[in-house]
Amino acid sequence: MAMTIHVDIVSAEEHIYSGPAEMVYAPAIMGEVGIAPRHTPLISPLKPGEVRLDLGNGKEEFFFISGGVLEVQPHVVTVLSDTAIRAHDLDEAAAIEAKKRAEEALSDQKSDIDVAKARAEIAAAAAQIAAIQKLKINR
Amino acid sequence: MAGAKEIRTKIKSVQNTSKITKAMEMVAASKMRRAQERMKAARPYAEKIRKVVGHLGSSHPEYKHPFLIERAVKKVGLIVVTTDRGLCGGLNINLFKKALNQLDEWDSQKVELEVVTLGGKGLSFFKRLGAKIVAEASHLGDKPEITDIIGSVQVLLKNYHDGDIDAIYMIGNRFVNTMAQQAEIHKLVPVVPSTDDELKHHWDYIYEPDSKEVLDNLLDRYIESLVYTSVVENVACEMAARMVAMKSATDNAGDLIKELQLIYNKERQAAITQEISEIVSGAAAV
Numbered sequence: 001m002a003m004t005i006h007v008d009i010v011s012a013e014e015h016i017y018s019g020p021a022e023m024v025y026a027p028a029i030m031g032e033v034g035i036a037p038r039h040t041p042l043i044s045p046l047k048p049g050e051v052r053l054d055l056g057n058g059k060e061e062f063f064f065i066s067g068g069v070l071e072v073q074p075h076v077v078t079v080l081s082d083t084a085i086r087a088h089d090l091d092e093a094a095a096i097e098a099k100k101r102a103e104e105a106l107s108d109q110k111s112d113i114d115v116a117k118a119r120a121e122i123a124a125a126a127a128q129i130a131a132i133q134k135l136k137i138n139r
Numbered sequence: 140m141a142g143a144k145e146i147r148t149k150i151k152s153v154q155n156t157s158k159i160t161k162a163m164e165m166v167a168a169s170k171m172r173r174a175q176e177r178m179k180a181a182r183p184y185a186e187k188i189r190k191v192v193g194h195l196g197s198s199h200p201e202y203k204h205p206f207l208i209e210r211a212v213k214k215v216g217l218i219v220v221t222t223d224r225g226l227c228g229g230l231n232i233n234l235f236k237k238a239l240n241q242l243d244e245w246d247s248q249k250v251e252l253e254v255v256t257l258g259g260k261g262l263s264f265f266k267r268l269g270a271k272i273v274a275e276a277s278h279l280g281d282k283p284e285i286t287d288i289i290g291s292v293q294v295l296l297k298n299y300h301d302g303d304i305d306a307i308y309m310i311g312n313r314f315v316n317t318m319a320q321q322a323e324i325h326k327l328v329p330v331v332p333s334t335d336d337e338l339k340h341h342w343d344y345i346y347e348p349d350s351k352e353v354l355d356n357l358l359d360r361y362i363e364s365l366v367y368t369s370v371v372e373n374v375a376c377e378m379a380a381r382m383v384a385m386k387s388a389t390d391n392a393g394d395l396i397k398e399l400q401l402i403y404n405k406e407r408q409a410a411i412t413q414e415i416s417e418i419v420s421g422a423a424a425v
Contacts, residue, residue, distance in 0.1 A: 012181060012360075040345060041344045069356060
């Protein structure tokens with residue numbers, strides 16, 4: 001059996017693959033890289049594309065990723081895959097969208113924080129609960 | 140027997156309520172199991188990325204990312220993770236209490252605040268509080284996706300980059316077990332590098348294309364993954380809290396029905412007794 005390297009492919013939402021491989025090919029941002037066992041530590045963003053694992057005996061596994069980060073340690077390769085298509089302008093659009101939602105929700109916003117008022121409201125609610133419980137016991 | 144009829148309607152309505160709470164309890168129980176699985180699924184990524192970021196913090200790359208530099212705090216950003224819907228016991232209230240304590244502390248230090256809310260309950264609470272909400276995301280559902288929260292997080296990260304805010308905190312519920320959820324507040328930015336023993340010796344990665352680009356890329360994802368993990372965990376907390384709250388509601392409804400039944404029986408007996416005594420006294424008069 002040839003030398004192998006452990007590969008973990010994970011995304012923020014799920015664990016995708018874990019197992020040994022003889023060779024890993026990944027679409028790094030500067031061009032495709034091939035990682036053999038005992039590769040020197042490397043870290044690089046990934047482009048959307050295909051991660052290919054050479055499992056030996058002519059067997060291969062393919063994973064499509066929409067970008068992410070590749071981390072290489074001598075015996076472990078980790079692919080942190082994105083679940084979403086990421087690009088600077090897309091992120092910015094999402095941010096603007098989130099801001100807009102907040103502004104819409106807050107069209108009647110006051111400027112300063114009234115912590116004391118909120119405290120009083122919570123205290124009132126707590127008192128109500130206590131009173132209800134007392135009533136229940138006395139009944 | 141007008142009173143008896145009223146009590147009967149009352150019993151009926153309590154029974155209906157308890158059917159609803161029972162159903163909600165069972166739905167929450169099954170959703171909780173799925174939420175816990177999602178929580179587990181998100182863990183490897185979060186752990187992995189934390190390790191890498193921790194390593195980057197402790198190794199000494201030539202470039203210091205702004206997220207790794209402490210600065211004097213004049214204004215902070217707070218990410219508040221809450222549920223969208225109520226009927227989940229004291230889950231959100233406990234979180235707000237904790238948040239208010241922190242807000243007090245910041246207030247006394249003359250630290251200003253920007254809030255990002257994830258979840259409808261947090262939005263309405265901080266809206267009433269009059270806090271400055273810069274972004275929000277709600278109706279995330281039982282299966283939140285990372286795309287839903289990227290935008291909101293990016294708003295704060297951008298403000299941090301621009302120097303508007305000097306630190307980012309996040310408050311959310313931690314899932315201890317089904318019975319216990321703990322509101323916790325964490326500092327997200329500046330990143331506190333983890334100090335693992337295995338990383339003591341000095342070595343560094345090859346950065347491709349360069350450390351700046353890699354770090355920019357990675358740290359954004361790191362923060363997002365932390366927030367996402369918290370959102371997923373909060374769903375599990377919500378379901379657990381709802382399950383417990385609905386169980387106690389169902390139990391209470393059962394007690395109430397028993398009591399009402401007792402009152403109803405007494406009323407019925409009293410009516411019968413009265414009727415008999417009326418007949419007897421009527422017969423005696425004749």
